[in-house]
Amino acid sequence: MRSNEQGDKENNGVVGISPKARIPRLVYVVGCDIGTTSTKSVVVDVETGDAVARASSFEYAPDSPKPKWSEQHSDVWMRACFDSIRNAIASGKGKRVSADEICGLCISSLNPGSGIPLDKELKPIHPALVWNDSRAIKEAEEAVRIVGLERLAAITGNTSDPYFGFTKILWIKNNRKAIWERTCKFATPNGYAAYLLTGILLYDLCYAGNLGGLFDINHVTWSDELLEEFEVPRDKLPDLIACDQVVGEVTSQGSELTGLKKGTVVAAGGDDAPMSALGSGALNDGEHIFMCGTSGCWNMIQDSRAHPWRMTTKLINYPYVIEPREKLESFGGSKTTGHCFRWFANLTKSNERTLDEEAELSTTLEKGIIFIPQMMGERTPDWDPSRFGGFCGLAGTPTRGELYRAILESVAFDLLRHEAPANRAGIQLSKTMLLSGATAKSRVYREIVANVTGYRVVYPERSGEAAGGDALIAALASKQVHDASVIKDWLRLDEAEASEPDEVVHRRYVEFFQKVWLPSYEALKPVDDALTSWTVR
Numbered sequence: 001m002r003s004n005e006q007g008d009k010e011n012n013g014v015v016g017i018s019p020k021a022r023i024p025r026l027v028y029v030v031g032c033d034i035g036t037t038s039t040k041s042v043v044v045d046v047e048t049g050d051a052v053a054r055a056s057s058f059e060y061a062p063d064s065p066k067p068k069w070s071e072q073h074s075d076v077w078m079r080a081c082f083d084s085i086r087n088a089i090a091s092g093k094g095k096r097v098s099a100d101e102i103c104g105l106c107i108s109s110l111n112p113g114s115g116i117p118l119d120k121e122l123k124p125i126h127p128a129l130v131w132n133d134s135r136a137i138k139e140a141e142e143a144v145r146i147v148g149l150e151r152l153a154a155i156t157g158n159t160s161d162p163y164f165g166f167t168k169i170l171w172i173k174n175n176r177k178a179i180w181e182r183t184c185k186f187a188t189p190n191g192y193a194a195y196l197l198t199g200i201l202l203y204d205l206c207y208a209g210n211l212g213g214l215f216d217i218n219h220v221t222w223s224d225e226l227l228e229e230f231e232v233p234r235d236k237l238p239d240l241i242a243c244d245q246v247v248g249e250v251t252s253q254g255s256e257l258t259g260l261k262k263g264t265v266v267a268a269g270g271d272d273a274p275m276s277a278l279g280s281g282a283l284n285d286g287e288h289i290f291m292c293g294t295s296g297c298w299n300m301i302q303d304s305r306a307h308p309w310r311m312t313t314k315l316i317n318y319p320y321v322i323e324p325r326e327k328l329e330s331f332g333g334s335k336t337t338g339h340c341f342r343w344f345a346n347l348t349k350s351n352e353r354t355l356d357e358e359a360e361l362s363t364t365l366e367k368g369i370i371f372i373p374q375m376m377g378e379r380t381p382d383w384d385p386s387r388f389g390g391f392c393g394l395a396g397t398p399t400r401g402e403l404y405r406a407i408l409e410s411v412a413f414d415l416l417r418h419e420a421p422a423n424r425a426g427i428q429l430s431k432t433m434l435l436s437g438a439t440a441k442s443r444v445y446r447e448i449v450a451n452v453t454g455y456r457v458v459y460p461e462r463s464g465e466a467a468g469g470d471a472l473i474a475a476l477a478s479k480q481v482h483d484a485s486v487i488k489d490w491l492r493l494d495e496a497e498a499s500e501p502d503e504v505v506h507r508r509y510v511e512f513f514q515k516v517w518l519p520s521y522e523a524l525k526p527v528d529d530a531l532t533s534w535t536v537r
Contacts, residue, residue: 028052028092028102029478030260031279031470032085033272034109034189036130036294037061039080041088042464043097044471046480049490051464053092057084063127067535068134068377068385071127074116077189078196081107086259099261104478105197105250106267106470107190108275108321110294111210114168115186117179122201126179128189129168132295132335134377134385136167139174143167143213146229149313155226157209157217157309157317161383163335164212170230185238190269196257198248198266203238206270206329209318217317220325243270243321244473267477270321272466273297274329278321279469280436280460281491283484288429290449291465292437296337296373296411298418300427302328307428314381314421321469322476322484330427332380332418334373336389337411341439343375344407348400352439358401359408360444365512368393369402370520371410381421384525386532392520408445409509412452413517416510419453432456432498436465443499450499452509457499460491 032041039057044050057080062070089099111131119125129135143152143160152160160167173180187195188207195201208215208222214232216223227234241247250264269275273291277299282289285303290296301320302309309328311317320327334340345352364370370392377385391403422429433455439445440459450457464471472490475481 027480028097029104029106029471029474029480030085030088030102031464031467031472031474032081032105032107033275033466033470034077034081034107034193035272035466036110036132039077039084040467041084042467042471043088043092043102044464044468044475044490046103046475049462049486051468052095052097053088055084055087055091057081062130062132066135070130070133070376072130073127074124074189074192077109078193081189081193082257086257089259099259099264102260102264103480104265104267104474105258105260106474106477107193107269108272108466108470109189109193109269110272111165111207112188113165114172115165115188115211116192117172117183118185118187118192119182120184122185122187122195124192125182126172126176129171131163131165132376133168134162136162136171137385139167139170140164143170143230147213147226152213152226153313155216155218155223156213157311157313158212159313159383160213161379162377162385163316163379163383164210166211166213166230166232169214169232173232183236186236187238191238194247194266194268197250197254197260199251200248201238202241202247202268204243204268204270205240205319205324206243206274206321208240210271210316215318217319220319241268242324243268243275244476246477265474265478267473269470269473271318273299273331274321275469275473276436276466277301277329277434277469278472278484278487279465279467280434280463281488281493282434283322283487286428286430287434289434289436290333290415292337292411292435292439294338295335296333296414297331298333298415299329299331300422300429302330302427304328310426312421312425312427315418315425316380321473330422332421334411334414335377335379336373336375337414338437338439340371340373340375340389340407340410344404350400352442355400355404356442356444358399359405362399362401362405364402364406364409365508367395367398367402368516369398369406370517371403371406372521372524373407373410373414381418386528387525388528388531390524392524408448409452410517412449412509413513415449415453416513417518432458435459436463446499450501451505452513454501454506454510456501458493458496459499460493460496462491
């Protein structure tokens with residue numbers, strides 16, 4: 001008879017397990033981000049942070065039955081989510097990645113606004129009114145009348161505006177009464193996807209904060225007093241969970257949907273903006289990143305262990321995707337930043353790379369060409385859903401490159417509008433701004449942002465953006481890593497390309513912003529109000 005020691009050596013030290021039954025080494029995680037126009041998934045090697053496989057879904061877009069309305073059926077998100085996860089896993093097989101080696105999944109999503117109304121069987125019964133829907137103007141005004149801005153801000157950290165999901169929930173309550181009566185729960189896209197995979201429905205803290213007027217940011221929980229004031233039954237909202245915690249494990253049904261093995265850990269996930277910030281290396285107090293997706297999000301991280309949270313209702317405030325009781329994200333930005341880029345490319349039957357090259361050779365300041373990027377109303381810092389986008393200062397025959405450069409510059413000028421309220425609130429920011437999003441690959445765009453804002457701009461080329469942040473949380477939740485700071489090693493930030501501001505050009509841009517761009521934006525307010533009155537008749 002062989003000794004136990006001999007048997008252990010043959011079995012790699014695992015007593016009682018034959019070599020054929022050896023437990024696979026779990027070294028991969030999957031991150032998936034359900035975006036406004038497509039869904040992306042990535043398979044990440046936990047040891048190196050390398051993205052070993054990627055996949056994108058089919059493209060889609062919210063429905064817009066009326067001006068400034070924006071809604072989406074949840075089945076589109078779910079198909080895109082599960083297809084992209086399955087395709088990412090399949091494409092990894094060529095690199096010897098199998099489902100047996102994937103230890104965790106995390107899903108983030110666009111801000112779903114109202115969320116997905118579900119019936120008592122947790123089946124969707126109405127489209128979600130997504131983040132850029134502006135229909136709930138009356139509900140936002142009524143919320144102020146009922147609660148008062150000061151009290152609302154004291155409890156939630158935020159103001160009342162059609163951007164916030166709670167106003168869209170109230171719109172459904174007031175205008176879709178049959179749907180309201182049938183609604184058992186409101187779910188986020190990432191929360192509903194996790195439910196279909198695990199059988200457990202929860203609501204993450206990040207989105208709860210971004211919902212606005214039903215959340216107590218001081219106690220990091222649903223606000224019973226605001227729920228009562230707005231007559232929203234507490235049981236219509238799922239229980240809360242931190243973004244970096246485990247919802248459950250993949251069931252047999254979840255395995256069929258995604259190709260993941262049964263028992264794979266599923267983390268809660270959260271909002272794609274802070275998840276992109278995490279995936280691009282914004283982790284500590286004072287670190288900040290501008291994410292240019294469909295919207296623009298200047299994400300600023302605060303840590304109460306460094307100083308008390310400093311909030312202003314000129315920005316949006318909610319718990320961060322990691323350490324939500326200590327870390328706060330404050331952010332602002334145009335609702336249609338990346339939308340403007342894609343709109344102009346489609347309109348001119350071009351592409352962003354070609355337009356980028358033309359913009360580099362163009363000048364706009366000398367000609368006074370400006371663009372206003374608020375094509376779906378304005379959220380931060382002035383909260384005005386009546387605003388419109390458009391060009392000003394056109395004379396003669398401006399070129400396509402000049403017009404596109406004006407769009408690129410407008411995004412950076414809009415950041416300057418947000419810097420002032422952040423400074424007044426005492427939010428302290430690093431001199432380095434991280435940059436993410438598809439347009440961040442553009443050297444011209446990075447230089448414009450650096451020269452307009454005066455920040456040193458760093459582009460983490462290895463960033464998986466929101467899906468990369470999801471991958472990190474999947475690794476944390478599955479206990480493959482124990483410290484979120486590993487993201488900085490994954491990204492190799494010390495090797496990332498940096499754009500330094502040119503002080504002379506920066507001063508020129510600031511002068512143009514103060515003397516031309518901002519006064520033009522303010523002067524157009526009556527015109528936008530007239531357009532709003534005309535289009536809502």
